[in-house]
Each structure stands twice: as C-alpha cells, then as structure tokens.
Amino acid sequence: MAATGHNAAAEAKAQGTGLKVIAILAVLTLVEYAIAVTIGKGPMLVTLLTVAALAKTWLILQYFMHLPKLWNPDGGH
Amino acid sequence: MRPLINALVLGIAGFAFGAGATGLFRVAVLGREWWSTDLSWSMGYPFALIGWVMGIGGWKYWGRGWFGLPVAPYETTGWRRYLDWNIDHKVIGIQYIVTFVVIFLLSGLTVLLVRLELMRAGMQILTEDQYNAAMSFHGITMVAVAVAILLGGFGNYVVPLMLGARDMAFPNLNSLSYWLTPPVAVLLLIAVAMGGWDSGWTAYPPLSVVNKSGQTLFNLAVFTFGLVSILGGINFIVTIAYERAAGLTWGRLPIFVWGALSASLISFFFTQGFAAALLMVLFDRVLDTSFFDFKNEGSALLYEHVFWFYSHPAVYVMVLPGFAIILEILAHFSRKPLFAYRWVVGAFLGIVALSGVVWAHHMFTSGMADYLHAPFLVLTEMISIPTGIIFLAGLGTIWAGKLWLRTPMLFALSVLFNFTIGGITGIFLADVPTDLHLHDTYFVVAHFHYTIVGGEIFALMAAVYYWFPKITGRMYNETLGKLHFWIMFIGFQLVFIPMFEVGVQGMNRRVADYPAEYNGLNTWITLAALFLGSSFVFFAWNMAMSWVRGPIAEANPWHARTLEWQTSSPPPIHNFDEDPVITGNPYDYGQPRAAAHARLGAAPAAGDSA
Amino acid sequence: MAVASAPAHAEHGHGSTHSRIPINRMGIWLFFFSDALLFAMLAASRFYLTGTERPHELNQALGLGITSVLLLSSLTAYRAETAFEHGNVAHGRAMLLATILMGAAFAIGVGFEWSIAHWVPSDPFGTAFFSMTGMHALHVVSGVLFLIVVYVRAGKGHFPVGNTWAVTSMVMYWHFVDVVWVFFYPTLYLV
Structure with missing residues (x-):
C-alpha cells in the first residue's frame, strides 16, 4: 500500500489484477449458465454449480475483499 | 432525562x-x-x-x-450518563446489570402469579389467556436475562479490566447493543397489554403463525434481542483478540475471559438461527409466505430445526460465563491455583464445537426422521464430557483448599451442587427411551431450571456479591447476603425437587389446569416458590442500601490476584493510571516463587498477597 | 457498523499504540460471517421446502442480466477502492458512481422480476424466492445508500491517501452482497 502520494505503477498493477479477476468471474458465470441449460436437473448439476460458486467466492474474497489482510495486515498487493 | x-x-x-x-x-x-x-x-x-x-x-x-x-x-461524570449514550464499558456494564436485574425481579413476580394459579386444579385467579401470557412473558424475559446479564453486564464491566484494556474494541457498537434492549422490553410489555401471545418463548408454528398479534411484537422484540446478542458477541471476540495488555498471553487469561469468549463465539455463530426462524414466522404472518404452512407444503419441523439450532447453543451462552465465574471465585476463595486450567479452556472450546450438533434432542417426539435419533442421542451425551471436566476442575480447586466462606463463595459452591442434579437429570432427557415419557412434562421444567437457575443465576448472584465492591466502591452487608443465600438455596431445592416427581407422574408443562390428583405436590411447590421469592427481598434491600450507604470498600477486599482488583474501586475512567504489564499467571495462590500476575507502571508488584 | 467509530475515542483507546484498521477489519469480517449465516438459513430452507425442484420457469435472460450487472459493479467498486488508496480521487468517484448506478439497476431488475412473477408467496418456491431475493435486495439498497454517502464525502475530500477505511469497508460490504448473490443466483435460477 502506498502511503505517500500517487504511485501510478502500483495503481495500474492493482487495477490490472481487478480486470483479470473479473474476467475469470465472468467466464465462470457463463459456464454455470451453460451447464445449467445443457445438463438439466440432478445432483450432478448441483455439485458443479456449488464448485463454481465456491470458486467465485474464493476469487472475490481473496482479491476484492483482501481476506489475507486479516492475518497479514501489511501484505496484499 | x-x-x-x-x-x-x-x-x-x-x-x-x-x-x-x-x-x-x-x-x-x-x-x-x-x-x-x-x-x-x-x-x-x-x-x-x-x-x-x-x-x-x-x-x-x-x-x-x-x-x-x-x-x-x-x-x-454524574448519574445522567447512565440515561444517555455512553461508551465507557463500565457505564454500559452497569446499565445492563441494573436493567436486567429489574427485568429479572419483574419476571420473577410474574411467575409467582403463574404458581398461584397452579396451586390448585381448576382455574382460580387467571383466565387461560392470562395464564398463557404470564407464562410466555416469564419464559422469554428470563431467557433474555439469562443470555444478557452475565455477558452483557459483568462481561462488559469486567473483561476489559481483566485484559488491562481501556475499553472494548468497538465502544459505540457496545452502547448501541445496550440501547437496543429497552425497545425489546417495551415491545414485550405492549404485547402483553395487547393480550399477550400464547406460544411460550419457543414460538412454535403452526400456532405462532395463526395466533393473536402479540406474536408479531414478540417476534420483532426477540429479533432485536438477537441483534444485541450478535453485536455484543462480535465486540467481545475482537476485544479479546486485540485489546490484551502487554504480556497477557492466551495461557494467562483469567478463566472468566475464556468463558466470555466461548459464550461470545456461540452467540456469534448460532444466534442467526433464532433470527432466521422468527423472521420466517414473521414472513408467514405478514407476507403470506408458507415456510411452515403445511396446507401449502410448508413444514413446521423446519422451524424446530432452525430454532433449536440456535436455542440449544444458547443455553451455553447462559451457563458458560456462569461456570467461568464460579471457577474464578472458587480459586480466589480457596486460595489455590485453578485446577487443570488448560483442560478447562479445552472444555469450553469443546462445548462451543459440540453445542452446534446436538439441537435435535429437543425433537425426539416431534416426528422427525427416525435415523436422526441415535446420532443426536450420542452427540448430546458426549457434551457431558467437557461439562464434566469443568465440574471436576471446580472440585479439584476446592480440594484441600482453605475455603473462605463469604457470600460469593457460598453461591459458587451451590452451583456445584445444583449443576450435579441438573446434569444427571439431563441424561434422562438426552436418552430417547426415557425422553419419550418425560418430554413436555414438569421433569423438563425442573431439569432446565436446575441447569439455568442452578448453574447460571446462582453464579450471577455470586458475581453480584463478588464484584459489588469493585463496581460500587462500597461493601454489601454480609449478614443479609448470607440470609439471601440460604433462603434462596433451600427454597430452590424445595421448589424444583418435587417438580421432578410431578413430572415423572406425567403432569404436562405449560398448561393452566391439571387433574386434581396432582394437587398436593403443586400446593407444596407454590408455597416453596413464595419462600424462594422472599429471598429476593433481602437481595434487593441489601443491594439498594449498600450501594447508597454501605461502608467504603478497599480496592481489593478479596486479596485477589486478577487485574480488575489492582485498580481503585470503582476504577478511574481509563481503568488504569498506567498501562499494566502482565508478568505471571492469575491464580498462583500459595506458590511462594510465583511471579505476580501484573505490574502496574513503576509500582511494586501487585496481587502477591497470598 | 464498525466504521469510522472512534476518532474521538482513539485518544484514550489504544489508538496511540496500534492502528485501529486491523480491529475494524476483524469486526467487519465477523459481521459478514454472521450475516451470511442468515442468508445460508434462507437458502437451506429453500432446499428443505422444494428439494432441487424448480417448479416454475424463470426469466433466464433477466437472471443472467442482473447477475452480470452485480458482478460488474464489484469490479467498479474494486477500482474505486484501489483509486482512493492511491490518491486518484477523480477516478475513484467515477467508479463509485458507476457502482451506485449498477446497484440501483440490479434492484430495479429484481423489482421487475417480482412484478412479472407468475407464482405467489404462499407457493413453496415462491416462499423461498421472495424471501431470499427480498432480503438480498434490502442489503443491495442499504449498500447503495452507504455508497452514496461515501461518494458525497469523497467529493468533499474526506478520504485522502491513508485515510480511506470508510471507502474500503463500504466496498467490502458491496462485495459481500455480491458473494451472497453468487450463491443465490444458481440456487434460485439454475438448480
């Protein structure tokens, strides 16, 4: 974290991370939708959707909500 | 004002x-x-x-x-801050204690009405509706008192002092938690004035979905109270994690702090269950959903699952701080180190974990799937292992100790006695075969009063007398205190032992009337209840008079080693004039070479008076 | 909420010896966890009541649309937070505004879904659907209100570099609301 004024390079790097994460999230969402229309109802679908939702949650918690800062306050991007 | x-x-x-x-x-x-x-x-x-x-x-x-x-x-300064938003944890602690002691006494008076009605078969002084309202009011207010008074009251007052902190981690949140409670009380009183609600404190559907509007107010009130509990729990967890004084490692925490932490973890993890259950009832009532409406494929059993998922752990929110307080007091008044400290901490955490997987033992007769009976029986009985460890630690602490039988110690010892009875009778309710007979009888009523009143309210009284000099700066009257203890202790046994018997004979709980064959025992129970109730006259008189003009107390009248006694009575606004440094264990009484628990600034080592 | 609680108190709290940010951070995470349990109870009762059946055909285009909008608003919220942390207030405010607008769009989308729903609340799926989306929408609307406050304050220069906890905490709240929808979307639309 830059504590002293504008640090353009660091900011650009952090914003780039955001773009990568949202791209994966978007792909996962489309995959969810696609398997739901193709596979049809059943335990297989529930399992796959759960896996996808957990993956999305991990991405958001890890990169958007900075979960690791909870035990490592000075870490992060 | x-x-x-x-x-x-x-x-x-x-x-x-x-x-x-x-x-x-x-x-x-x-x-x-x-x-x-x-x-x-x-x-x-x-x-x-x-x-x-x-x-x-x-x-x-x-x-x-x-x-x-x-x-x-x-x-x-000044008394006005008690009627205002204030962030000092000591002010908030007193706000909680006074509020809930008043509610406790009110609720006790209400149950005397219930007992008078139950003195003889047939209806005498109340109508059935009034009986239901009084019984339900007693139930929920006592649950609220039991949940909030030890953690919210004494936890708030004592935990930051024991940690050597200047306040809780979130002082404004703390004040918010307290000020959410008066609306709860007001709402419940309005509900009673509107004719009450008749579903007890458990609010089971389908009744709670179709009964009078008092039920809606009950749901709103208890939902708010759940918020109080969760916010308080979060505040304690963060405070204990972050606000410990220098040198106060986890292994040196006074046991009451561990008790408060465990209870906070439970209320933090599980209170949402109660909130969700009540919210669903509310949705069913006002938004016409059908969570519990079997006509529309809803399921009343769903409520019991969600409700007990919180409400069984809730009993540990009540008793864990109680256990922790009596272990404190047993160690200080036996002048011995707390026996098996690490095992007790493990037991507390074990209860936190196990409490979340035992809820369905409340549902053995509810018609849930048969295959659930055996696992919940076994898990429920497993919880007696950590409870037993705590109990043995209490016995080990007083073993060969030099007991100092002041009022707090008497109450603490009585908890050991009461909880033995409460624990042993619990086994009959955890076992499916016996529970099928005993479910919803007065046996259950007697059992949970032995655990909650015997385990927690007696511990509450111990806490009141123990910390009274610290909080008020004055000493209570020992004679009145002992009188209160003996009347309460004997009265309690006289009320609830016969209740086991009348339950085994098959008398249903929650009913306003009963077959005349139960007359004898019920008359006895009511008379004993009046005797038990009379003990609180001594309590209230003692507290009020001693607070106004009791003799000035010393900073450390019990010669205890823990940190809250190393500052003045009552403590200054920031608790300690200088930040304390922790140098030893809190309970090393009679250990000639043990380091003092705490060092305050440049002052000589304190708390080494054993 | 555990935000911005105690500048006045910091002097006689431990503010002088350690930063309040880790304390606030732990508090807000505990709040999220606790709130998540309420949503989990609602989701669990949806499966308890109707199993993995979905008796009604939902408007899939609308579902995917509002889900995408909410997901995208998480990105703008992230960009806003990052910009504020680096002192880039103008970009941060623009991204906050985008987040607010997308949040409002999501809420309107849910409202539209309610208006075209051809099932009633007393139907078991309707029970789950209306209570889950309703409770979530309540969080979205409150999140939008919080973000508006942050947006206005940012315009007054209240969040210089090093003092952006209010932005961070509200953005975290926004992500939390998104995470809830990550589970609710498949639970209601796809299963």
Missing part, C-alpha cells in the same frame, strides 16, 4: 412514518384498509428502532461521524 425524551419522540415519529407509509401504500395501491396490526407494526417498528437509537444519542455521538460531521464529547 433529555436523551430519553428525544429517543421516545423520535421513536414514535419513526413508527408513525413506517406505519403511515405502509398504510398509504395499502390504501392508494392495494385499495385495502390502511391499518393491519401485524403489517403496520412490522413496518413501523424498524423505523421506530432507528428513531429511538438516534434520539438516545446514536446520532449526536456517533452517527454524525459517518457523514464527516463533528461528534459531541461524552459525559464522564
């Missing part, structure tokens, strides 16, 4: 806004009548609550800061 008036005015205005807007919508859009008791209360109350909290000082001292506006400074 000004904050209270502001709060009331804003609260009523908020209610008028919420209920009025809803009424307008109903008239203009739906073309119905503007007032519908269930819906109007449900929509008016949240705004009333916001108005109340902001009026009492939430806006003036806290909310303005959210918008970048300057906030007002807090009062630091």
Whole structure:
C-alpha cells in the first residue's frame, strides 16, 4: 500500500489484477449458465454449480475483499 | 432525562412514518384498509428502532461521524450518563446489570402469579389467556436475562479490566447493543397489554403463525434481542483478540475471559438461527409466505430445526460465563491455583464445537426422521464430557483448599451442587427411551431450571456479591447476603425437587389446569416458590442500601490476584493510571516463587498477597 | 457498523499504540460471517421446502442480466477502492458512481422480476424466492445508500491517501452482497 502520494505503477498493477479477476468471474458465470441449460436437473448439476460458486467466492474474497489482510495486515498487493 | 425524551419522540415519529407509509401504500395501491396490526407494526417498528437509537444519542455521538460531521464529547461524570449514550464499558456494564436485574425481579413476580394459579386444579385467579401470557412473558424475559446479564453486564464491566484494556474494541457498537434492549422490553410489555401471545418463548408454528398479534411484537422484540446478542458477541471476540495488555498471553487469561469468549463465539455463530426462524414466522404472518404452512407444503419441523439450532447453543451462552465465574471465585476463595486450567479452556472450546450438533434432542417426539435419533442421542451425551471436566476442575480447586466462606463463595459452591442434579437429570432427557415419557412434562421444567437457575443465576448472584465492591466502591452487608443465600438455596431445592416427581407422574408443562390428583405436590411447590421469592427481598434491600450507604470498600477486599482488583474501586475512567504489564499467571495462590500476575507502571508488584 | 467509530475515542483507546484498521477489519469480517449465516438459513430452507425442484420457469435472460450487472459493479467498486488508496480521487468517484448506478439497476431488475412473477408467496418456491431475493435486495439498497454517502464525502475530500477505511469497508460490504448473490443466483435460477 502506498502511503505517500500517487504511485501510478502500483495503481495500474492493482487495477490490472481487478480486470483479470473479473474476467475469470465472468467466464465462470457463463459456464454455470451453460451447464445449467445443457445438463438439466440432478445432483450432478448441483455439485458443479456449488464448485463454481465456491470458486467465485474464493476469487472475490481473496482479491476484492483482501481476506489475507486479516492475518497479514501489511501484505496484499 | 433529555436523551430519553428525544429517543421516545423520535421513536414514535419513526413508527408513525413506517406505519403511515405502509398504510398509504395499502390504501392508494392495494385499495385495502390502511391499518393491519401485524403489517403496520412490522413496518413501523424498524423505523421506530432507528428513531429511538438516534434520539438516545446514536446520532449526536456517533452517527454524525459517518457523514464527516463533528461528534459531541461524552459525559464522564454524574448519574445522567447512565440515561444517555455512553461508551465507557463500565457505564454500559452497569446499565445492563441494573436493567436486567429489574427485568429479572419483574419476571420473577410474574411467575409467582403463574404458581398461584397452579396451586390448585381448576382455574382460580387467571383466565387461560392470562395464564398463557404470564407464562410466555416469564419464559422469554428470563431467557433474555439469562443470555444478557452475565455477558452483557459483568462481561462488559469486567473483561476489559481483566485484559488491562481501556475499553472494548468497538465502544459505540457496545452502547448501541445496550440501547437496543429497552425497545425489546417495551415491545414485550405492549404485547402483553395487547393480550399477550400464547406460544411460550419457543414460538412454535403452526400456532405462532395463526395466533393473536402479540406474536408479531414478540417476534420483532426477540429479533432485536438477537441483534444485541450478535453485536455484543462480535465486540467481545475482537476485544479479546486485540485489546490484551502487554504480556497477557492466551495461557494467562483469567478463566472468566475464556468463558466470555466461548459464550461470545456461540452467540456469534448460532444466534442467526433464532433470527432466521422468527423472521420466517414473521414472513408467514405478514407476507403470506408458507415456510411452515403445511396446507401449502410448508413444514413446521423446519422451524424446530432452525430454532433449536440456535436455542440449544444458547443455553451455553447462559451457563458458560456462569461456570467461568464460579471457577474464578472458587480459586480466589480457596486460595489455590485453578485446577487443570488448560483442560478447562479445552472444555469450553469443546462445548462451543459440540453445542452446534446436538439441537435435535429437543425433537425426539416431534416426528422427525427416525435415523436422526441415535446420532443426536450420542452427540448430546458426549457434551457431558467437557461439562464434566469443568465440574471436576471446580472440585479439584476446592480440594484441600482453605475455603473462605463469604457470600460469593457460598453461591459458587451451590452451583456445584445444583449443576450435579441438573446434569444427571439431563441424561434422562438426552436418552430417547426415557425422553419419550418425560418430554413436555414438569421433569423438563425442573431439569432446565436446575441447569439455568442452578448453574447460571446462582453464579450471577455470586458475581453480584463478588464484584459489588469493585463496581460500587462500597461493601454489601454480609449478614443479609448470607440470609439471601440460604433462603434462596433451600427454597430452590424445595421448589424444583418435587417438580421432578410431578413430572415423572406425567403432569404436562405449560398448561393452566391439571387433574386434581396432582394437587398436593403443586400446593407444596407454590408455597416453596413464595419462600424462594422472599429471598429476593433481602437481595434487593441489601443491594439498594449498600450501594447508597454501605461502608467504603478497599480496592481489593478479596486479596485477589486478577487485574480488575489492582485498580481503585470503582476504577478511574481509563481503568488504569498506567498501562499494566502482565508478568505471571492469575491464580498462583500459595506458590511462594510465583511471579505476580501484573505490574502496574513503576509500582511494586501487585496481587502477591497470598 | 464498525466504521469510522472512534476518532474521538482513539485518544484514550489504544489508538496511540496500534492502528485501529486491523480491529475494524476483524469486526467487519465477523459481521459478514454472521450475516451470511442468515442468508445460508434462507437458502437451506429453500432446499428443505422444494428439494432441487424448480417448479416454475424463470426469466433466464433477466437472471443472467442482473447477475452480470452485480458482478460488474464489484469490479467498479474494486477500482474505486484501489483509486482512493492511491490518491486518484477523480477516478475513484467515477467508479463509485458507476457502482451506485449498477446497484440501483440490479434492484430495479429484481423489482421487475417480482412484478412479472407468475407464482405467489404462499407457493413453496415462491416462499423461498421472495424471501431470499427480498432480503438480498434490502442489503443491495442499504449498500447503495452507504455508497452514496461515501461518494458525497469523497467529493468533499474526506478520504485522502491513508485515510480511506470508510471507502474500503463500504466496498467490502458491496462485495459481500455480491458473494451472497453468487450463491443465490444458481440456487434460485439454475438448480
């Protein structure tokens, strides 16, 4: 974290991370939708959707909500 | 008084806004009548609550800061700060203790009404509806007292002192938690005035979905109380994690801090269950959903699962701080180190974990799937292992100790006695075969009173007498204290031992009338209840008089080693004149070479008086 | 909420010896966890009441649309937070505004879904659907209100570099609301 004024390079790097994460999230969402229309109802679908939702949650918690800062306050991007 | 008036005015205005807007919508859009008791209360109350909290000082001292506006400074002296938004954990602790002691006494009076009605078969002084209202009111208010008074009251007052902190981690949140409780009490009283509700404190559907509107107010009140519990739990967890004084490692924490932490973890993890259950009942009542309406494929069993998922762990929110307090007191008044400290900590955490997987033992006769009976039987009985460890630690602590039998110690010892009975009778209810006979009889009533009253309220009394000199700066009257103890202790046994018998004979709980063959025992129980109730006259008199003109107490009248006794009575506004440094264990009594628990500034090592 | 609680108190709290940010951070995470349990209870009762059946055909285009909007608003919220942390207030405010607008769009989308729903609340799926989306929408609307406050305050220069906890905490709240929808979307639309 830059504590002293504008640090353009660091900011650009952090914003780039955001773009990568949202791209994966978007792909996962489309995959969810696609398997739901193709596979049809059943335990297989529930399992796959759960896996996808957990993956999305991990991405958001890890990169958007900075979960690791909870035990490592000075870490992060 | 000004904050209270502001709060009331804003609260009523908020209610008028919420209920009025809803009424307008109903008239203009739906073309119905503007007032519908269930819906109007449900929509008016949240705004009333916001108005109340902001009026009492939430806006003036806290909310303005959210918008970048300057906030007002807090009062630091005078009795007015007890009727105002204040962030000092000692003020909030006293607010909790006084409020809930008053509710406790009120609720006790209510149950005397219930007992008088039950003195003979047939109906004498109450109607059936009044009986239901009184019994339900007693149930929920006592549950609230049991959940809040040890953690909210003594936890708030003592935990930061024991940690050597200057305050809780979130002082404003702490004040918010307290000021959410008066609306709960007001709402419950209005509910009683509206004719009460007849579903007890458990609010089982389908009854709770179709009964009188008092039920809606009950749900709103208890939902608010759940919020109090969760916010308080979060505050304790963060405080204990972050606000420990230098050198206060986890292994040196006084056991009461561990008890408060365990109870906070439980209320933090599970209270949402109760909130969700009550919210679903509310949805069923006002939004016409059918979570529990079997006509529309809803399921009343769903409620019992969600409800007990919280409400069984809740009993550990009640008793764990109680256990922790009596272990404190047993160690200090036996002048011995606490026996098996690490095992006790493990047992507390074990209870936290196990408490979440035993809920369905309340449902053995509810018609849930048969395959669930055996696992819940086994898990429930497993919880007696950590409980037993705590109990043995208590016995090990007093073993060969030099017992100092002052009032707090008497109460602490009585908990060991009472909880033995409460624990052993619990086995009959955890076992499916015996529970099928005993379920919903007075055996259950006697059992949970032995655990909650015998385990927690006796510990509460121990705590009141133990910390009274610290909190008020004055000493209570020992003679009156002992008188209170003996009447309460004997009266308690006389009330609840016969209740086991009348339960085994098959008398149902929660009913206003019963077959005449139970007359004899019930008359006895009612007379004993009056005797038990009389003990609180001595308690109230002792507390009121001693607080006003008891002899001035020393800083450390019990010669205890823990940190809260190493500062003046009552403590100064920031608790310690200099930040304490922790150098040893809290309970090393009679250990000639043990380091003192704490060092305060340059002063000589304190708490080494054993 | 555990935000911006105690500048006045910091002097006689431990503010002088350690930063309040880790304390606030732990508090807000505990709040999220606790709130998540309420949503989990609602989701669990949806499966308890109707199993993995979905008796009604939902408007899939609308579902995917509002889900995408909410997901995208998490990105703008992230960009806003990052910009504020680096002192880039103008970009941060623009991204906050985008987040607010997308949040409002999501809420309107849910409202539209309610208006075209051809099932009633007393139907078991309707029970789950209306209570889950309703409770979530309540969080979205409150999140939008919080973000508006942050947006206005940011315009007054209240959040210079090093003092952006209010932005961070509200953005975290926004992500939390998104995470809830990550589970609710498949639970209601796809299963």
